Amino acid sequence: MITASDFLAEAGHAGFDFYTGVPCSFLDPLINGVLSAPGLGYVGAASEGEAVAIAAGAWLAGRRTVVLCQNSGLGNAVNPLTSLNAPFRIPTLLLTTWRGEPGIPDEPQHAVMGRITQDLLAVIGVPHAPFPASREALAPAFAAALGRMADTGLPFAFVMRKGDVAEQPLHAPARPLPAPGRRADFPAAGERPSRAAALERFLQLVPDQAAVIATTGKTGRELFTLADRPQHLYQVGSMGGASGMALGVALNAAGPVFVLDGDGAALMKLGSLATIGAYAPGNLVHVLLDNGVHDSTGGQPTVSPSVDFAGVALACGYAYAAGCATLDGFAAALRDAMAVPGPALIHVRIAPGSMAKLGRPTVTPPEVALRFKAFLAGRAAAGGGKPSAA
Template identity: 40%
Template sequence: MLTHTVAMSVRRLIHPQSSLLQSLCNVWHGGCSRAMSSTALSPAVFYQALRDSGVEFFSGVPDSLLKDFCAFVTQTVPEQDHFITANEGNAVAMCAGYHLATGKTGLVYLQNSGLGNMVNPLMSLMAPAVSNIPVLLLIGWRGEPGVKDEPQHVTQGRLTEAMLECMEIPCRVLPKDEGEMKEILHEAKQHFEEKKAPFGLLVKAKTFDTCKLPPEPPQFPLRREEALGKVISCLSPTDAIVSSTGMLSRELFEYREKNQMGHKQEFLTVGAMGHASCIALTIALNKPDRKVVALDGDGAVLMHMGTLATIGQRGPPNFHHVVFNNGAHDSVGGQPTHASCHHTFSITDIARACGYNKTFCVSTEEEIEAGMKRLMGQPGPVLMEVKIRTGSRSDLGRPTRTTFQNKDEFMEFVRS
């Protein structure tokens, strides 16, 4: 049987429009559905339709509603034509550069919460009144009105269409029907040719048929939930915790529930990806007598990495940073981050260069226990990177307390 590496090499020798490509993807990876679902859009069919309309370049930040299409793109598109970027604004800029170099239109994929990271490049660079650069936006519509979703998505979902309208970006809902989908792509192509401006496609839940990335062999012994439990067990009841968005906060909530510990000690940053460390920083600066711990993920750190410089230069001695690095956007399909390149990329080196007093890396339970003593026992800012495996429990729940309860109880805790 061909190895994953050989399969990737052979795949790139095949013409991207060949139907053999999808067949080989299915045989080698066992991920993409073999049978076309009558109620979902095949990622392969949509990809081919995009190519037929002239879109061959892809960049963006993965989203749970787009994970099947993103998985197909990750497995199919050559590296020079696909970039998983640190944030959504970067992805827009990459499509701008691609257009300037080739005259062609690129695609940016994102969750609608990422629109905020894109407003500046869309309005001050791509807009018709500025540089007149086309880009196709494929937007996962979390918090769609009338569809139950998590609290952090409700306002964003309700206002997504209005935001695009405000920016004078036409948008359509991506249909599951192949014929209707091609008609909308034709409309988008005409828009690009005539207006040379952005065009949006909103993607509802369960639009795409199933396609999964092949599992990567584990490089490290612990999953995030195991490592997180060890970290929390080493903290004092007086330490204030700010946890990042995604699975990490969900696992932290369940750890407290399982151990009947209460939740006043931590603020769960259920939205605002990449900003948990900023929240923790200003708490630390305003509560200098209390140790503050930021629990972060590699994708979140990368999204707004400039925060490391602010933390390092302000240098609060009570700031302690733990980054769980599984090298993936694990909550939304497992697409890799740059932090997965362990031989060429170092979060600890970046933080140290930004002014952190100490940085170090751990990966086992014994190393975490010893590392927590180092982390909490010396003046900050200090960063401990925990290298972990990808994956989480299939039955992982969500917080059962409201965001308002979490905020109020945490504020009372830090004031005490």
Template identity: 50%
Template sequence: MIEAKDFIEAARARGIDRYAGVPCSYLTPFINYVLQDPTLHYLSAANEGDAVAVNAGVALAGGVGITMMQNSGLGNAVSPLTSLTWTFGLPQLLIVTWRGQPGVADEPQHALMGPITPQLLDLMEIPWELFPTERGQIEPALERAFAYMSSTGRPYALLMQKGSVAPVALARALTPSSSNRHDMSVRHEPVAQTLPARREALERVIALTPVEKNVVFASTGFCGRELYALDDRPNQLYMVGSMGCVTPLALGFALMRPDLRVVAVDGDGAALMRMGVFATLGSYGPRNLLHILLDNGVHDSTGGQHSVSPNVSFAGVAAACGYGEAREGSALSVVDALFAQTASAGCRFAGLNIRPGTPDGLPRPTVTPVQVRDRLQRHIGIGARHFSTTTGAKP
């Protein structure tokens, strides 16, 4: 058994001060220690996949975060671990608790996940080892983890067994630092006679985000593809896969780079898939983060099947979750107004209703995800990455 302080301070010495995750009783000492240190940052995510995406954003901005979860939460994290961190080459250290470990009595819900946890990590090509249980094991474990992450740009996992860390009491319960919670009504913009096209909305976003001080993240599917077709700029990132993860990715990045305005362009289908992240953004979202949702009421890139977004006020959700500002409308002025206003605290939201449809022959990006990552990182001035840019190579 080790002390939480010993591991966390060893990680801090390597530059890690950001943690994100979902609690597990095995992780309680870690979380309690981090929560009570004002120089460390813990982000309580709505689900494990969101936590992975947040720390992917931290990595994109040049840092490394620790993502903590129970092994049951690996199911929630499979998508961003296999189509975001792996695809773009964005490392993070995973601490996964081993509930249901063979030979250790546990609850029935862990009966299957416990035995298959190592194989699941292996299938996702995430190398792992047991979490250190002696002080002398901490530095060698971190050395192996950082050597792998630096050489590959991919996550490394430590599998934590029961009783690995000594208890830490929570002397004071800290809430997220954002002070957004207040009674706020949704701001409604004028209704357009004709709904704008996605192209028009993206053209407006491009016009409002000069390259020098803005970074734009576009959701997977036609949103990213059309942004690329309009203007492939070095300050843009096009999500591939990881549906619903564009906002937590942007959140992690924005927290690391308060000097930049970060714009996440979302879609209704993606937002519906991970609506819990609205609460996370409302609690932790910084004022330099703008969330724009283009709502056409359909899954356009898969044939135009209807989503359930006509029954949802996304701006109402954002307001209820504590965003610094929330507005919606069907005219492009909703986007203009979002950029014109400055909230006293917290991220800002605009929901824009657009019409379905996509131009014929819309191209896919010819730049690879790794090339997009490298170009963006050079653009924001963090230099070349230390890890390999080879995508698809096995460890």
């Protein structure tokens, strides 16, 4: 058995300085230790998959990351681990617990995952090792994990058993409630703009030094077709994870960060709006392009026509939110959002359909990630330091 301080000290020596995850009783000592430690960033995510996306964004912004979750939550994390971290070659240290370990009594819902935890990690290509539960094991375990991540560019997991870490009390200040946000809608009748037209207007208005993360599917493809720049990250796979990635970037990189989201993606991880509202990065603008359909898969309808995304954002703690359905309304809302501290959300109702000549990114995901990371590093060097993570 080790203490949380033992683990965090060795993790700090290895460069790990950003933590995110979803609690498990086995993990309580470590999470309590992180929350109680000055200078360490921790983001409590709404889901394990969101935590993986947040960590990916933090890595792009130069942090070395740790994701903590119960092994039952690996089911939520499989999608981003395989369709975000793997294609982009984004490493993270994954700490997963081993609830339902065979031979150790536990709740019935943990039985299946307890039998397959290590097999599941192997199947999805995440190398793993037992959690280093002695002081002597910590340094070599971190060295092995770092070496493997450096060789592959992929996550590495420690599997933690009950009692590996001694109990640790929580000493963390309460998170203040956000002030009520402001809403400014721009209603108008008439034909809704295309996504390409909205993206063209967006590109005309955003600052040259803005980092832009585009959700998976045709949003990223259209952005690439219109303008490919180092500060653009075209998310492939990991549907719903773009806003979490943007949060990870915004908390750890000075300068404006924009996420171009879609209605289907936002609905898939609606809890991300609550996380963004709670951690309140002032440099984040969330643009939600809502055409009411799953455009990349044949136009099947989403449930977004009945959803007031701007209202949801304000209820979650965003500082500003607007709804619009014209290019002029979008431009006005975007100028508003950029003029005040965020986070801000702009819900843009657009028409279904996409560009007739729609390209695909010709840069590979690892190249996209590395050049985006280099852009953020260059922007920080030119313009100052980083904000402290929440």
